[in-house]
Amino acid sequence: MSQYHTLRVVLGDQLNAAHKWFRKPEAGVLHLIAELHPEATYVKHHIQKLCAFFLAMENFAKALQDAGHHVQYLTLDDTQGQTLESLVLGMAKAYQVSRIQLQRPDEYRVMMDYQAIASNASVPVSLTDTEHFMLPFEEIPRHFKAKTTIRMEHFYRKMRQRFNILMEEDHSPVGGNWNYDNANRQALKQKDLAHIPEPLLFSHDVTHIVQRIEQHQIPYIGKAQTQLLWPVSRHDSLTLLQYFCDHLLPNFGRFQDAMTDQTPHGWSLYHSRLSFALNSKMLHPSHVIKAAVLSYRYRKDIDIAQVEGFVRQILGWREYVRGMYWINMPDYHEQNALNAERDLPEYFWTGDTKMNCLANAIGQSLDYGYAHHIQRLMVTGNFCMLTGIHPDQVDEWYLGIYVDAIEWVELPNTRSMSQFADGGWVASKPYAASGSYIQKMSDYCSSCHYNVKEKVGEQACPLNSLYWRFMIQHRDKLLKNPRIGMIYGNWDKQDKAQQDAVLERAEWCLDNIEAL
Structure with missing residues (x-):
């Protein structure tokens, strides 16, 4: 007979030492914590993100063991070829446990995995709360x-x-x-x-x-470093x-x-x-x-x-974003209210752009796996929305590059707040901005290749013309919005030659987006 009657699964984003599972060691209970290839590859993650989660999981497993809990920690070496479902069901069978216990996952795709486990398991499977969020x-x-x-x-x-x-x-x-x-x-x-x-x-x-x-040829973003700066x-x-x-x-x-x-x-x-x-x-x-x-x-x-x-x-x-995520899944992934279809420029993977605001926000994201909320919303996010990058590609980039990115928090922030792809479930307006906002909130513009004061010409800040093109392109949807409708009055006061020049500059920027 197996020494274990219960298998508990602890995911990499469930490292809550105060959870009721861990209040005292229990005989016959085995906790499974595992590095999985599918989790490491469902998007291309930043190397610091992979290292942070794996080391935090490793440390958590050791802390549980030191506290007297029974823990099975599996690395990529141990789980090659395994999915979450096959691993859990295989472990349950190998240890002949009489029940499987899971904590509620925070991502819809993992919830689907857990439903498959429950459907295919030969023993009862129960789901308990993570005891983390303040809203049940x-x-x-x-x-x-x-x-x-x-x-x-x-x-x-x-x-x-x-x-x-x-x-x-x-x-x-x-x-x-x-x-x-x-x-x-x-x-x-x-x-x-x-x-x-x-x-x-x-x-x-x-x-x-x-x-x-x-060794396992896991693709990643960023440059591998031997020292990790994040808490683990x-x-x-x-x-x-x-x-x-x-x-x-x-x-x-x-x-x-x-x-x-x-x-x-x-x-x-x-x-x-x-x-x-x-x-x-x-x-x-x-x-x-x-x-x-x-x-x-x-x-x-x-x-x-x-x-x-x-x-x-x-x-x-x-x-709030957690609530918006779960109430709108799985349809969230399909939202593209602005019909954005363009590909993400190559410099989102290199930082090699003449636009200083983008170069800084992307560069630090590549260096640290981190950017603060305004850089994400009003620099990279604003640029992607103005240029009509497909929200699937924007989601994938944000989900992969940031050390803190898990889909429940990333998806509403990106597809809703940043890209307005939901048409307004979250944001009361698109957070569109010209170069003047960047100049107001940063010193990026002072050392930029482009001139933030100009709308037309080779030196004109691309954001200026792209902003007006975006506003005109979506005028029918946005004109009645009380927060931004009055902006069109400024555009309508300009003579047609000036309007045409601005829109022509915007089209040039889009046609030459990889050279910006």
Whole structure:
């Protein structure tokens, strides 16, 4: 008879040490944690993303073993030729277990795998919650409706009230306002650059993981390095959270939309970079929120606008996109409201473009597997939307290149917020912008090959003409939008010769997109 009666499967994004499964070791229970070829190859991932997940999984398995749990950790060497379904069913048969226990997956494709496991298993299969998100999964239909516009702000306020976060005793929001976004749109001035804190980076040896990835010929984005800067344990994650509260939170909100290439720390600025720790579940969102709010209460240098902006990202946006993802799957993948069909330019894989904003955002993404939300939304995302890149290709790039990218969070952010491919389920307008926005929020334009002030001519910033082409192309859909409809008045006031010149420049940019 087998020494195990229960097989529990722990995925790479289920590294939650506080889960009820791990409160105390149980005799007869085996936990399976495995590196799988299909998970490493369903898109081409950044090498740092692969290393971060594999090392975090390895560390989690060791921590469970040290705590007395029974764990089977399998590497790519052990699982070659296996799918998630074949591996789980094979392990269940090999150990002659009487039941299989799974945690609810956060991706639709994995849920399909789990349904196949349940259908084909010869023993009972049960599904339990991951105990991670603040909104219970079964409540998603109460807050979200498929293919329907749901505004994040209304959801966010309900979550603030429900969990009593930044609320007064009379149930009003701390500071009198729910949202301080208007106070959080400052660009970095020259005097600000010298005060940007050095980011906390880890230095984990991943030589053995890189060798394994290359031995198995797993394709990847980026350049393989032997040292990994990302947190790969709960201890690392808590250390990074504390560093954020101590050094970055005082200016987080103020500069959360800012961009710069004038300092070595421009890629990180005041951002927490906790998204990988959160999305792998090494950190719980309530823990992160409590730490930030506690710092605000006891530190005079942290005002309400800084902490509210951070809380809104975690309690508001993160929980919101998860709800939008699940209520709209599997149809989300089919959304292409703007009929975008163009291929992604080659420089998205090299960073070799004369557009300085793109070169910086793509370059740091290739270097670090990371870019902050404005770089993703208003630089690479804006460019892809203006040029009509097919959302399938945009999704694949974002899902692969970022260390924190898991489909439940990537898909709504990319296809909805960034590309407006859903026609407005998430965003109330397309986040389209000309070069003037980049100039306002960054110093990229000052050293760019192109002139941000010009709309036509060889030196004109491509974003300027592409913006107007996009707006005219989709005029019928956007004219009645109260947030952007008035923009067409500016266009209509221009003489036809000027309009034609701008649109001609845009067509040239599209025809020569690989040379921009």
